[in-house]
Amino acid sequence: MNQNCDLLTLRSVSKSYGTVPVLYDIDLAIRDGEFLTVLGPSGSGKTTVLRLIGGLEPLTSGEIRLDGQDISDMPINRRPFNTVFQDYALFPHLTVAGNVGYGLSVRHVARKEIAERVAKALELVQLGRFTERFPAQLSGGQRQRVALARALICQPRLVLLDEPLAALDLELRRQMQEFLKSIQREVKTTFLFVTHDQEEAIGMADRICVMEAGHIRQLGTPHELYYKPNCEFVARFFGENNLVAGTLGETRGEFRAIETALGRLVCSVADQPHLKAAATGARGFAAFRPEALHLAGDGDAGNRFSGAIADLAFAGSSTVATITAGGDAAQRLRLRFPSRMDGSVLRAGETVALSFAPHEGHLVLA
Amino acid sequence: MSSAGLGRPIAFRWSPLVTALAFALPVVFVLAPLAIFLVYSFFSVDQGQIVYAPTLANYLRFFTDPVFLPVFWRTIVLCLSVAAISILLAYPTAYFLTTLHGRWRYVLLMLLMVPLLMSYVIKIYAIRSILGLNGFLNKALVGLGIIAEPSTLFVFNMNAILLTLTLLLIPFAILPIFLALERIPQVLLSASHDLGASNLQTFLRITLPLSLPGVASAASFVFVLAIGDFLTPQMVGGISGFTFGRILYSQFGTAFNWPFGAALSVALAMVVIAAILAGERFGRNRGASL
Amino acid sequence: MIVVPRLSTILLAAVTGVVAVLLYSPLFVPIVSSFFPVARGEVDWSSPTVSTYVALAGNHEILAALRATLVVGLCTVVLAVVSGTLLALYYHGRRAGRSLLQFIVFLPFLTPPIISGLALLIFFREIGLERSLLTVIVGHTVFVLAIVYRTVLTRLQSMSRTLVEASYDLGATKWQTFWRVILPNLSSAMAGGAILAFALSFDETMITILVTGTQTTLPVRLWAMMRLGFSPDINALVALILMFTVLLCALAARFLVPRQIATQRS
Numbered sequence: 001m002n003q004n005c006d007l008l009t010l011r012s013v014s015k016s017y018g019t020v021p022v023l024y025d026i027d028l029a030i031r032d033g034e035f036l037t038v039l040g041p042s043g044s045g046k047t048t049v050l051r052l053i054g055g056l057e058p059l060t061s062g063e064i065r066l067d068g069q070d071i072s073d074m075p076i077n078r079r080p081f082n083t084v085f086q087d088y089a090l091f092p093h094l095t096v097a098g099n100v101g102y103g104l105s106v107r108h109v110a111r112k113e114i115a116e117r118v119a120k121a122l123e124l125v126q127l128g129r130f131t132e133r134f135p136a137q138l139s140g141g142q143r144q145r146v147a148l149a150r151a152l153i154c155q156p157r158l159v160l161l162d163e164p165l166a167a168l169d170l171e172l173r174r175q176m177q178e179f180l181k182s183i184q185r186e187v188k189t190t191f192l193f194v195t196h197d198q199e200e201a202i203g204m205a206d207r208i209c210v211m212e213a214g215h216i217r218q219l220g221t222p223h224e225l226y227y228k229p230n231c232e233f234v235a236r237f238f239g240e241n242n243l244v245a246g247t248l249g250e251t252r253g254e255f256r257a258i259e260t261a262l263g264r265l266v267c268s269v270a271d272q273p274h275l276k277a278a279a280t281g282a283r284g285f286a287a288f289r290p291e292a293l294h295l296a297g298d299g300d301a302g303n304r305f306s307g308a309i310a311d312l313a314f315a316g317s318s319t320v321a322t323i324t325a326g327g328d329a330a331q332r333l334r335l336r337f338p339s340r341m342d343g344s345v346l347r348a349g350e351t352v353a354l355s356f357a358p359h360e361g362h363l364v365l366a
Numbered sequence: 367m368s369s370a371g372l373g374r375p376i377a378f379r380w381s382p383l384v385t386a387l388a389f390a391l392p393v394v395f396v397l398a399p400l401a402i403f404l405v406y407s408f409f410s411v412d413q414g415q416i417v418y419a420p421t422l423a424n425y426l427r428f429f430t431d432p433v434f435l436p437v438f439w440r441t442i443v444l445c446l447s448v449a450a451i452s453i454l455l456a457y458p459t460a461y462f463l464t465t466l467h468g469r470w471r472y473v474l475l476m477l478l479m480v481p482l483l484m485s486y487v488i489k490i491y492a493i494r495s496i497l498g499l500n501g502f503l504n505k506a507l508v509g510l511g512i513i514a515e516p517s518t519l520f521v522f523n524m525n526a527i528l529l530t531l532t533l534l535l536i537p538f539a540i541l542p543i544f545l546a547l548e549r550i551p552q553v554l555l556s557a558s559h560d561l562g563a564s565n566l567q568t569f570l571r572i573t574l575p576l577s578l579p580g581v582a583s584a585a586s587f588v589f590v591l592a593i594g595d596f597l598t599p600q601m602v603g604g605i606s607g608f609t610f611g612r613i614l615y616s617q618f619g620t621a622f623n624w625p626f627g628a629a630l631s632v633a634l635a636m637v638v639i640a641a642i643l644a645g646e647r648f649g650r651n652r653g654a655s656l
Numbered sequence: 657m658i659v660v661p662r663l664s665t666i667l668l669a670a671v672t673g674v675v676a677v678l679l680y681s682p683l684f685v686p687i688v689s690s691f692f693p694v695a696r697g698e699v700d701w702s703s704p705t706v707s708t709y710v711a712l713a714g715n716h717e718i719l720a721a722l723r724a725t726l727v728v729g730l731c732t733v734v735l736a737v738v739s740g741t742l743l744a745l746y747y748h749g750r751r752a753g754r755s756l757l758q759f760i761v762f763l764p765f766l767t768p769p770i771i772s773g774l775a776l777l778i779f780f781r782e783i784g785l786e787r788s789l790l791t792v793i794v795g796h797t798v799f800v801l802a803i804v805y806r807t808v809l810t811r812l813q814s815m816s817r818t819l820v821e822a823s824y825d826l827g828a829t830k831w832q833t834f835w836r837v838i839l840p841n842l843s844s845a846m847a848g849g850a851i852l853a854f855a856l857s858f859d860e861t862m863i864t865i866l867v868t869g870t871q872t873t874l875p876v877r878l879w880a881m882m883r884l885g886f887s888p889d890i891n892a893l894v895a896l897i898l899m900f901t902v903l904l905c906a907l908a909a910r911f912l913v914p915r916q917i918a919t920q921r922s
Contacts, residue, residue, distance in 0.1 A: 056821055076824045083825045089818035093840040103826035106836070154827065388746045391739050392760040395798045399779035400763065403771070406778055459675045462668035474672075481679040483901040486861050487878045488894045491886065492682035502685070533678055540675075565664075594768020597862060597879065611770055618774060618866070628778070631771050638768055 007032040007190050008053065008158060013062035015048055022048050024214045025062070030158070030192060035184050037193045037201040040211035041237070046194045047162060049211070053192065054160050055079045066157070082151035083160040087167070088143045090135035096122070096146050097131040103154040121149040124183065141172045148180070152187060161193045165200065177203050198238055202226070210234050228272060228362060235287045235364045242293065242333045243285040243364070244326075251276050255358050258286050261326035262305040267361035275363050283366040288356045290320060290336035295345075296355035303358060307333060308351045314339060321346055323354065407628035416624060424629035434613065434630070441610035442637060444524060445592040448531045449539075449585045455532075456539035456584060457577075463540075464547045475544060482537050490601045493530045497521060497602070522604020530602045531592045538591060539584040542649075546580020547573070579649045586645025590638050610634060683898065690891035709896075711889035718893060721877035725858060728789055728873055732796040732857040733850045739797075740804030741846055745838070748812045758805075765802040772799065773866030780867065787869040795867045796857040803856065804849035811845035848911035851904055858901070 008030040015023040023045045030036050040046040051057045053064060055076030063072045071079060082103070090099050100121055101114045109117075122128050125145035135143055144164060151159050161180075165173045181204050184191045195201055201208050202222040210217045210225065210233075218225055218234045229235035235243060246260030254270040265286045269275040278284070296304050307325030310332075321335040335354065337345070346352065408420045428434050459478070463471055481489070496502045497520040504516040520526050550573060558568040596611030603609065614634065617627030690708045693700045712718065743761065747754045764772045773795065780791050819841070823833040861875040868876055878890065 054825060056825070076821075077827045077829060081825075083822065085818045085822055087816055087818055089816060089822035091819060091822075091837055091841075102823070102828070102836075106823075106826065106828040106832045150826065384746065388743055389757065392743075392757060392798075392801070395776075395779075395794060396760050396763050399772075399775035400767075402779055402782055403775035455671065455675050455678075458668050458671035462665075462672045465665060465668065478676065478679060480902060481683055483855065483859075483905055484683050484898050485875060485878065485894060486859055487875050487882060488686055488890075489682045491878075491882050492685040495685060496681060502681075533682065536675060536679060590766075590768065594770055595862070596770050597865070601882065611768075614770060614774075618777065624778065627774065631774060634768065635771055638766075638771075642766060 005032045006030065007066070009065045010049075010053070011063050011065065013049075013052060013059055013064065015045075015052060015057065015060045022214050023052075023060075026216055028209060028216060028219070030190060031207075033188055033190055034206040035181065035191045035193065035204060037195060037205035037208045038211060039195055039198060039201040039208050041196055043213070044211040045214040046196075046211045050083075050160050050162055050192060050194050053158070054081055054083050056083075080154075080156050081158045081160055082154055082156040083162065084144075084147045084151045084164045086162045086164060088135075088147040088164075090143055090146055090150075092135055094134075095131065096127065096133050096135070096138070099135065099146055100150045100153055102150065107154075117153055118149075121153045122146075124152070124186070125149045140168050141176060144168065144176060145179075148183065152183075152189070156189065158190045158192060161191060163195055164193075165195070165197075173200070180204065202239075210237065212237070229287065229364060230272075230274075232285060232364055232366060235285065235362075240290050240334060240336075241287055242290060243287050244331060244333075245283070245285055245366070248278055248280055248282045248284050248363070250280065256363060258284060258363060260286055261331055265303050265361060266358040267363045268359045269363055270359075272363075275365070278365060285364045285366060286361055287364050288361045290334040291318075292356045292360035293333060293335040293354055294337070294356065296353035302355075303361065304353060304355045306351055306353050307331075309346050309348050312346060312348055319346075323352075325354070403628050404632065406625050407632050409625040409628075411623045411625055414622060424626045425632075427626065428629055428633060437608060437613060438610050438633065440524075441593065444528060444609065445531075445589050447528055448535060448592045449588040451528070451532050452536050452539040452588045453543070453581060453584055456536055456543055457581065460540050460544040460547055460580075463544055475540075478540055479537050486534070487597070489534060490530060490598055493533055494526075494602050497526055497529065522602065523606045524603070526602040526604070527599045527607045527609065530598050531595065534595075534598065535588045535591055538587045542583040542587060543577060543580040546577045546583075550576045582648035583645050586641050586649065589641045593634065593637060593641075686891040686894040687898070689888065690895045693888075706892075708888045708892035711887070712892045712896075715887075715889055718874070718877065718890070721872060721874045722893075724789060724871055725873040725875075728792050728796060729854045729857045731793045732800060733854050735793070735797040736800045736804045736853045737846055737850050740801050740849065741808050741842065743801075743805050744808040744812055748809065761805050762802045764798045769799075769860075769862035770866070773863040776863070777866050787867055789869070789871055791867045791869070792864055792873065795863045796860055799860065799863060800853035800856050803852050804846070807845050807849035807852070808842055811842055815841055844911045848908050851908035851911065855901060855904055855908070 006029045010026050010028040013023060013026045013028075014021065026045075026049065028049070038046045038049055048057065052059055055074065059072050063070050065071065066080075091102065094102065097115075097118050101118045104114045104117060118131070119128070122131060125148055127142060127145055127149065130138065130142065130146075135146065138146065147164065164180075165176050168176060177200060180191070180193075193201075193204065205222060207219060207221055208225055209219045212233050218230050220228075225234060225238050229238060229241075232243065235241050244258075244260045244262055244265065246258040246265070249257035249259055249264065251257075251269065254268060255266050256269045256275060257264055257266050267286050267288075305325055307323040309321050310324050311322040313320045313322070317339060318336050319339045321337070323333045323335055325331045325333055333354075406416075407424055408422070410417045410419070410421050410423055463475055463478075466474060494501075498504070499516050499518060499521055503520065504513075507513045508516060520529060554572055554576070555568055558572045559565075563571065594611065596609070596615045599607055599609040599612050600615070603612070610630070611634075614627055614630045617623045617630065621627075688694070688699060691704050691706070693703060693705070743757070747757060776791070776795050776798070777787075780787060785791060815838075819837055820833055823837045828836065859875055860873075861879060864873055865876050865879060878886075881887075881890070
């Protein structure tokens with residue numbers, strides 16, 4: 001499998017239910033063999049994207065191409081994709097083996113071959129002993145794995161997963177994330193995974209496609225999305241972030257200044273030509289992570305400002321301070337620092353000098 | 367997510383032929399007969415032959431003839447009484463069921479429903495023999511010294527119809543009331559007690575109002591079933607227990623006046639529709655379940 | 657649990673007891689009479705007998721009526737289950753026309769039997785169909801259709817839509833999906849509906865009396881005999897039928913109680 005080759009492309013795909021548009025002109029290319037996560041809040045259209053690809057819903061306009069061939073009108077049962085449904089959709093009247101073998105059986109594969117392939121698929125998801133059980137006799141995690149085996153057995157080109165972990169509790173969810181990732185590596189099949197949980201997305205995906213209100217906001221690796229969000233939505237949605245509004249100032253090499261209520265801040269614009277090119281005076285945000293913000297030492301020259309500690313929240317290994325800063329103390333910031341056994345280094349009510357390094361700050365256009 | 371798409375099943379695209387077939391059975395065998403029936407009520411009979419010419423004579427006769435309207439009202443009062451007595455007996459019974467725990471509640475409910483399975487005709491016959499002059503009821507009353515002689519109070523008259531219909535229809539009153547009572551969240555009762563209400567206050571202010579929809583459905587059920595029954599009055603009513611259903615039925619038998627019978631049926635249908643609508647209106651659950 | 661003080665509990669229990677006695681007395685009379693001779697309202701407990709049951713076996717008139725009832729019941733069940741299921745499938749999830757059709761299907765259940773029966777009587781006369789067991793079957797089918805339709809539709813609505821989607825997704829055709837996924841999931845609801853339909857048809861009297869021909873079903877035959885008074889073997893028949901119906905309904909309850917398997921939806 002070649003990761004650089006596009007398996008599936010969506011070209012200006014739109015979808016409306018009646019007169020209600022849910023997707024606007026989506027362009028998306030899914031690479032062969034990758035684990036692509038579509039991330040977005042509920043109502044963003046992410047599930048619709050998956051249903052369009054799976055053939056569960058017709059397109060309103062645009063086209064979907066598989067290996068360059070238009071498959072927009074191909075009926076669902078001919079598409080070489082299989083889905084793991086959010087509620088698993090296991091057939092309650094069939095055993096685990098019956099469920100997993102269903103896709104082969106409807107294609108009239110010989111009974112013996114079905115049995116062999118079912119055994120192999122169940123082996124893969126570590127459910128070899130459960131062939132004769134009914135879905136009602138399985139735990140949530142086990143049902144999940146049956147659904148996965150059922151989707152994989154026909155060797156689809158693409159596996160579509162619709163928030164499959166949503167119904168599981170936190171611990172099981174973590175295990176299943178690792179499990180899914182390892183299965184994906186083992187079978188080398190392309191996975192398209194839909195979720196609203198950004199932690200899940202970061203942990204599993206090769207690339208993440210962030211959606212909001214029927215638009216794709218950004219497509220990139222988790223690292224890119226985390227450190228170089230290209231818009232306010234992604235910057236806010238993806239992990240905790242401090243955003244300070246201001247107007248863009250001059251560019252100097254890989255850095256650019258922004259005038260804010262906290263004064264003049266300098267942030268990195270490396271590898272982001274659109275930020276270098278943006279007009280001076282344009283509205284934007286300085287974005288920096290809570291863990292990038294720290295108490296200013298003597299050596300910290302740039303991006304210094306003072307703020308008052310409004311609140312401290314102990315969160316185990318780290319502690320998060322909520323800080324008010326700027327004129328009228330209107331700007332709320334978060335500062336995350338490692339917790340210490342002998343108590344906090346900060347006290348609520350204290351006014352402190354703060355700073356973040358220019359290369360850890362980032363600009364987002366408004 | 368795409369909740370807008372959930373209502374539409376992708377399951378089957380039916381051809382127009384199937385659509386036609388789907389409608390055929392109910393339309394041909396339900397709607398058509400009822401429509402023809404309605405049309406019939408505007409025909410008349412002349413010397414045993416039906417005259418297919420529209421007339422309002424049947425309705426006029428129903429409203430002007432001194433026989434029909436009084437029987438009509440009397441039948442409505444009778445059926446209302448049946449409904450009232452059934453509910454008076456069914457409410458405490460249903461309430462008692464909800465005080466039981468676990469499976470006993472449903473075992474007893476099932477036991478109270480079993481008589482419904484008994485052949486209808488046989489039940490009427492048995493009740494008649496119980497109520498009869500030499501029946502068990504009179505024997506018991508005489509034996510207990512309540513009356514000296516076997517009484518004809520329950521033999522072949524309106525009382526007999528009232529008692530028989532009540533006995534037949536009580537289960538239909540128990541079920542809706544039980545379901546309404548069972549649906550009342552226990553936390554509401556706890557909350558009422560917590561706010562200082564006594565048991566009686568809790569019952570009058572919480573349980574009773576919340577169970578009234580069930581009572582309304584029960585009343586509507588029993589009334590409709592009672593007023594549509596023409597066999598029970600025929601069997602236990604004798605000559606004095608003349609009900610509307612019997613008159614109606616006789617138009618298709620001895621009197622042989624189908625159009626007039628159809629007109630009487632329309633009058634009956636109006637009452638039934640009113641009863642069902644009333645049951646619907648007051649039987650709707652007003653968010654009793656949380 | 658509802659908290660009730662002792663006295664009121666006793667009163668409630670007493671009313672319930674009275675109701676139970678009232679409901680059961682018409683059942684006990686024929687059953688007791690089937691084993692003990694009864695004369696003038698007095699049971700002769702001294703001489704139990706099964707002679708009534710023996711007499712029943714020789715009552716050809718009753719046995720013929722019983723046979724007719726079974727034929728009508730089975731035909732009714734087949735017709736009602738097939739059309740009720742088709743209607744439920746057809747109307748599942750659709751909006752247009754559904755409430756109208758549903759209303760029509762429920763009409764015979766809501767209208768008093770005397771009205772539906774007479775309407776059918778006139779209808780059969782107008783289309784020139786002689787009254788016979790066939791017209792009885794039509795009457796019963798129309799009457800019980802609502803039950804089957806409702807049971808199947810309820811099951812269909814509780815079935816997750818994604819089951820059908822999953823079947824297509826795994827490559828199944830329309831028919832494969834129907835036979836392998838939809839029908840197996842409906843079968844217990846269909847069986848439950850069928851038993852209920854049979855029970856209703858078995859005891860249906862008022863519509864039957866209006867649309868039946870010379871050959872007729874058991875309740876109508878009993879109705880005709882009742883004017884003259886029953887021979888003791890009828891009591892035996894009643895006892896047997898009651899036992900049979902209780903069994904049948906216990907069976908229906910088993911089918912209609914949702915299986916654990918159906919609980920896998922979140």
